Amino acid sequence: MEKQDLLFFCTLCREKPAAEIEKLQCTISHTVKNFKRDEYIAYQGDKVTRLVMLIRGKVRTEIVSSSGLTLPMNDISAPFPLAAAFLFADDNSFPVDVIALEECEVIYISKEAVEKQMAKCAGFMRGFMDFNANQMQNISERLKIFAQKGIKAKVAYYLLSREKKGAFELDRSVASLAGYIGVERPSLSRAISEMVRDGIITFHSGKGTIINFDAMEALLIRGA
Amino acid sequence: MEKQDLLFFCTLCREKPAAEIEKLQCTISHTVKNFKRDEYIAYQGDKVTRLVMLIRGKVRTEIVSSSGLTLPMNDISAPFPLAAAFLFADDNSFPVDVIALEECEVIYISKEAVEKQMAKCAGFMRGFMDFNANQMQNISERLKIFAQKGIKAKVAYYLLSREKKGAFELDRSVASLAGYIGVERPSLSRAISEMVRDGIITFHSGKGTIINFDAMEALLIRGA
DNA sequence: TTTGATTGGTAACATTTGTTACGGATTATA
DNA sequence: TATAATCCGTAACAAATGTTACCAATCAAA
Structure with a gap:
């Protein structure tokens, strides 16, 4: 209770x-x-x-x-x-x-x-x-997350709102996060992979860090 | 006031x-x-x-x-x-x-x-x-509108929630509706056009009617 | 250990949506 | 009436996302 x-x-x-x-x-x-x-x-x-x-x-x-x-x-x-x-x-x-x-x-x-x-x-x-x-x-x-256009923008918004000194930890599985932000799991997985590839974040088994804050901001403005 | x-x-x-x-x-x-x-x-x-x-x-x-x-x-x-x-x-x-x-x-x-x-x-x-x-x-x-996947689903949800006996009237411009449901104006325009073409609704200058309710429902289930 | 279930990364392709640009129609303003 | 401004339908193309399928890793249960 x-x-x-x-x-x-x-x-x-x-x-x-x-x-x-x-x-x-x-x-x-x-x-x-x-x-x-x-x-x-x-x-x-x-x-x-x-x-x-x-x-x-x-x-x-x-x-x-x-x-x-x-x-x-x-x-x-x-x-x-x-x-x-x-x-x-x-x-x-x-x-x-x-x-x-x-x-x-x-x-x-x-x-x-x-x-x-x-x-x-x-x-x-x-x-x-x-x-x-x-x-x-x-x-x-x-x-607010739904209002962000583009998966990466949604992810960026989600992560920025809960990072502490650049570090973040997902409190849910990738699959359920996909549901929460309203996209398909493989699409979310791809978006995260690309963000890692582009050196914007690191991510492994639910935890990660934001490396390039400027790039994250840029994602918010326009879905890139 | x-x-x-x-x-x-x-x-x-x-x-x-x-x-x-x-x-x-x-x-x-x-x-x-x-x-x-x-x-x-x-x-x-x-x-x-x-x-x-x-x-x-x-x-x-x-x-x-x-x-x-x-x-x-x-x-x-x-x-x-x-x-x-x-x-x-x-x-x-x-x-x-x-x-x-x-x-x-x-x-x-x-x-x-x-x-x-x-x-x-x-x-x-x-x-x-x-x-x-x-x-x-x-x-x-x-x-709830944002949670609908696909523009037509959003439109269908929006219209179904305010139709009276099949008739509906937009209380806003198409452009502002596009903003409200979070899509681009041309995309919304195209979606509406296709729904008209497919005989699901009629639409002219802000007013319209729902012709095929079943098709509208189907849009809600899967963004088609 | 083996088995099965869950999770999640990836790839190829289909589909949807965004982008940009144009033009007609309508409305407001001079 | 002329003029500008707004609204909106349309098209062609680019980009993003969904779909489906497969496989590897992890973990719990047998």
Whole structure:
């Protein structure tokens, strides 16, 4: 259970000891529901009127089109709020179908209860805001990578944003990095090889260094 | 002044008449600052410790690299909060430089004041949440477009998400749509032409209809 | 050790996209 | 109306990326 569980109960008011919390009116009203494998937890287009927290299990989200074809998006493991960000949006409907991949448990908290709780409990509010802010940051970071034109530019952006004194370490496999930046694995592999060949970086088994910073910058400007 | 000004003063508590608001302790402490054209309002990496609201003028944001080259991102017109979403993030630093394009006025509200105000005034909180939620929705919609592989897939996704009974209307020029989905204008133009040629859509001066839904779906699945 | 699975580098070729340049159409401006 | 500016369709070519396939290296399980 990470920061996300801030969203569950006011146990999240970490600022105070658990014992003290019990005394506060910090319990949030909610309902619980269980889902079996392959059941639909939410349908695309459903109004998001409640905060939907996945507290046990794993789900798959997919876009569904009018003709019935589906397009898998992400898998999400508990604990995680589903579409928390959209709870307050104007067009607050689920952007995807949500399907249980295994036995799942979900709790629902009404929007009103969430608002009340936020007003009542600063810790809860902070937890909610933090979660949304971090998610926003992740997504906007990814968008910036996608906005870079050319694989090398994407790679350069990715590496520059996490190098320390020229050294970097991939926190994922090359294959998953390819997925993350939206290109094919062999293409990414080729791009890295060429950057090594051109003396811009070194790279071996997940670790490397940036040799030529100027060349990296140049890649950002124009996909070369 | 749109919804954004919800974030300014508690005049935003629209739920109550203005006269009544005066009586509440709904004034939020803030400081004001003016900037001249070309002045820096914020530097990339600056900690976001206060809510920064642009209330007059226009700014440009750009990514700056260590070697000094810049990469322009977006232009933003008042009224608009700058990096509101990052106020609560863990790594809460400005992702970009912010430069005044013209005479600008900015107000600063401390994070603490924002938190207090949210606790005190439900309207303010709702305004803040709404704004962030909507921004999140926009950005994630854009990310989904970028995640589509192939120009036609991007176009199909874009059109399918806004067609009504098969009819669609672009709310922007072809050139700006090209920028939005991250491709070159001639490439987008060609893609549209081919889709028209193949009898998938009609298109003329910003308006069109989807003729072959199945083909549109197929484009989403595999960039064809 | 052997086996099988995963990871990732590479190559040849197909396909898509970018680039550059041109011209027609439309709109704003003098 | 003339003039310039913008928008956008088109084409030919260059460049980047995807596709498919193969093999080597690594690692875990038998």
